[in-house]
Amino acid sequence: MASSGVKVGKGLxxxxxxxxxxxxxxxxxWAGWEALSRSGLLYEGVVPSSLAVFPAILEHLVDPVxxxxxxxxxxxxxxGFALGASxxxxxxxxxxxxxxxxxxxxxxxxxxxxxxxxxxLPIMMVMFGVGAGSKVxxxxxxxxxxxxxxxxxxxLLVNPVLVRVARSFKASQWTIVKSVYLPSxxxxxxxGLRLGLGVAIVGTLLAEIKLSNKGLGYxxxxxxxxxxxxxxxxVLIIIFVIAVGINTLMDRxxxxxxxxx
Amino acid sequence: MKLSTIVGLAGVAALVVLLEILIxxxxxxxxxxxxxxxxxxxxxxxxKEERLVEALFLTFGSTLASTxxxxxxxxxxxxxxxxxxxxxxxxxxxxxxxxxAPLILLYPLFLVLFGRGVMTIIVISSILxxxxxxxxxxxAFAQVRRVHLNVARxxxxxxxxxxxxxxxxxxxxxxxxxxxxxxxxxxxxVVAIEYLVVLGGLGSLVSDLYDRYNIPGMxxxxxxxxxxxxxxxxxxxxxxxxxxxx
Numbered sequence: 001m002a003s004s005g006v007k008v009g010k011g012l013x014x015x016x017x018x019x020x021x022x023x024x025x026x027x028x029x030w031a032g033w034e035a036l037s038r039s040g041l042l043y044e045g046v047v048p049s050s051l052a053v054f055p056a057i058l059e060h061l062v063d064p065v066x067x068x069x070x071x072x073x074x075x076x077x078x079x080g081f082a083l084g085a086s087x088x089x090x091x092x093x094x095x096x097x098x099x100x101x102x103x104x105x106x107x108x109x110x111x112x113x114x115x116x117x118x119x120x121l122p123i124m125m126v127m128f129g130v131g132a133g134s135k136v137x138x139x140x141x142x143x144x145x146x147x148x149x150x151x152x153x154x155x156l157l158v159n160p161v162l163v164r165v166a167r168s169f170k171a172s173q174w175t176i177v178k179s180v181y182l183p184s185x186x187x188x189x190x191x192g193l194r195l196g197l198g199v200a201i202v203g204t205l206l207a208e209i210k211l212s213n214k215g216l217g218y219x220x221x222x223x224x225x226x227x228x229x230x231x232x233x234x235v236l237i238i239i240f241v242i243a244v245g246i247n248t249l250m251d252r253x254x255x256x257x258x259x260x261x
Numbered sequence: 262m263k264l265s266t267i268v269g270l271a272g273v274a275a276l277v278v279l280l281e282i283l284i285x286x287x288x289x290x291x292x293x294x295x296x297x298x299x300x301x302x303x304x305x306x307x308x309k310e311e312r313l314v315e316a317l318f319l320t321f322g323s324t325l326a327s328t329x330x331x332x333x334x335x336x337x338x339x340x341x342x343x344x345x346x347x348x349x350x351x352x353x354x355x356x357x358x359x360x361x362a363p364l365i366l367l368y369p370l371f372l373v374l375f376g377r378g379v380m381t382i383i384v385i386s387s388i389l390x391x392x393x394x395x396x397x398x399x400x401a402f403a404q405v406r407r408v409h410l411n412v413a414r415x416x417x418x419x420x421x422x423x424x425x426x427x428x429x430x431x432x433x434x435x436x437x438x439x440x441x442x443x444x445x446x447x448x449x450x451v452v453a454i455e456y457l458v459v460l461g462g463l464g465s466l467v468s469d470l471y472d473r474y475n476i477p478g479m480x481x482x483x484x485x486x487x488x489x490x491x492x493x494x495x496x497x498x499x500x501x502x503x504x505x506x507x
Contacts, residue, residue, distance in 0.1 A: 014350075017347055018347060018350045018351045021347060021348065021351035022351045022355075025351065025352075042374070046373050046374060047374070100265065103263075103265035104265045104268045104269045104272065105269070107266075107269065108269065108273075110494065111487065111490055111491050111494055112487070114445050114448075114449070114490050114493075114494050115449075115486060115487050115490040116448070116449040116450075116452040116453045116456075116464075116486070116490075118452075118453045118456055118457070119452060119453075119456055119464065119467055119483055119486045120483070121456075122467060122468070122471035122479050122483075123479075123480075123483065125471070126292065126293055126471075126476065127293055198361055198363070201363060202363040202365060202366065205363070205366055206365070206366070206453065206457060209366075209369075209457060210456070210457055210468075220366070220369060221369065224369040224372070224373070227373075229373060232369060232370065232373075233370070236366065236367060236369075236370065239363070239366060240362060240363070240366075243362060243363050244358060244361070244362050247361045247362070
């Protein structure tokens with residue numbers, strides 16, 4: 001008992017130490033930022049003081065116009081992600097069940113998955129216009145690849161014996177998908193959805209930055225063009241908090257399910 | 262050649278012919294999808310005008326420069342973090358968080374800091390590429406087997422010898438997984454920022470041709486970007502295979 005008590009104390013001490021390092025690092029970075037902004041080494045306004053950025057965050061958060069922009073971005077991300085992820089998941093499943101097709105398509109999917117998706121934006125603008133349509137398409141293309149690849153890799157883990165058993169019981173194609181494949185691809189699917197949502201957000205925002213008249217990306221680039229750096233930092237911080245928050249939530253969800261299965 | 266490769270190439274050829282026919286017959290507007298033959302012609306003329314060559318050099322150069330910076334920063338940092346456990350415990354979660362954060366969106370901030378130039382592209386791309394290298398290097402050195410280190414001790418190797426003869430060779434394959442990711446990441450970030458800011462390179466070639474409404478040219482430049490991706494992808498996979506003994 002005594003030894004375990006010591007161990008807990010030690011573990012706790014370690015945790016405090018780690019927390020200490022984190023707090024010191026955070027404060028050092030903050031102090032460095034403030035020092036840089038006041039040093040006069042850079043042109044005025046290039047690195048705004050945090051004292052200017054934090055009020056700017058609050059100002060944006062109470063501004064209904066900003067929420068309007070946020071709503072547009074959310075709409076584009078959600079619709080595009082839903083489209084891209086569902087097509088991607090079906091594609092991954094199809095490739096998993098048709099191995100020859102997978103062997104034919106796999107190299108092409110790998111190459112296109114590594115291609116910077118933003119480069120397809122001009123094609124999307126030609127096809128769907130410069131408004132919300134092209135942004136939805138960007139989100140969809142971005143989300144498609146990680147979801148398709150994750151689901152396909154998940155199907156490779158399915159025990160082929162199970163599929164053969166189901167076939168010998170004359171299970172329909174749909175029953176095989178539902179009872180054999182689906183249960184074992186849930187964890188990789190959730191990982192794919194997390195990655196896919198992340199890149200869909202980036203794709204949408206980059207598309208908005210390139211050419212748009214509404215959305216968070218548009219707000220960022222407007223602040224940039226008019227050299228309102230404090231406001232630009234504020235919006236970027238808001239975007240980061242949202243993106244990291246969504247990623248953490250999805251990660252928790254994925255962990256929960258993969259422990260259950 | 263494998264059967265699947267042949268079928269794949271035949272499929273691509275069939276798609277090209279099909280598009281050519283559908284566009285030629287007027288089922289698809291040539292302003293939406295350029296006819297493959299015209300894309301080919303544009304590709305050749307972009308090459309001859311040397312715009313494509315110039316852009317290729319810039320994009321390749323920026324990508325390689327970013328990856329090299331990322332390696333020279335990321336490997337030592339990862340090694341040190343693995344040595345100093347308290348720092349590893351404090352920072353690993355943060356670095357992993359940064360890995361999934363949309364860092365590329367910070368590029369306007371870097372434009373303000375470093376100006377509108379190739380410098381900015383390289384700075385942000387090398388930051389993006391450094392993260393997977395740090396994470397993989399930490400993991401690589403943490404994975405070195407106890408037995409190997411014990412053998413090194415039994416032979417009374419100095420710390421320096423242990424590093425060069427035991428730790429580094431054992432860690433190299435995992436470090437290389439990080440470098441492969443870094444190469445792809447910096448390529449994506451270089452092309453994306455080139456496209457967004459139009460500072461030269463393949464990305465801005467695409468943007469420029471779209472702005473002039475040269476649709477076949479735009480498709481040609483996009484094909485070139487995909488070609489570059491394939492080259493980097495193959496390069497990274499081959500080197501990784503070569504370094505991985507098993």
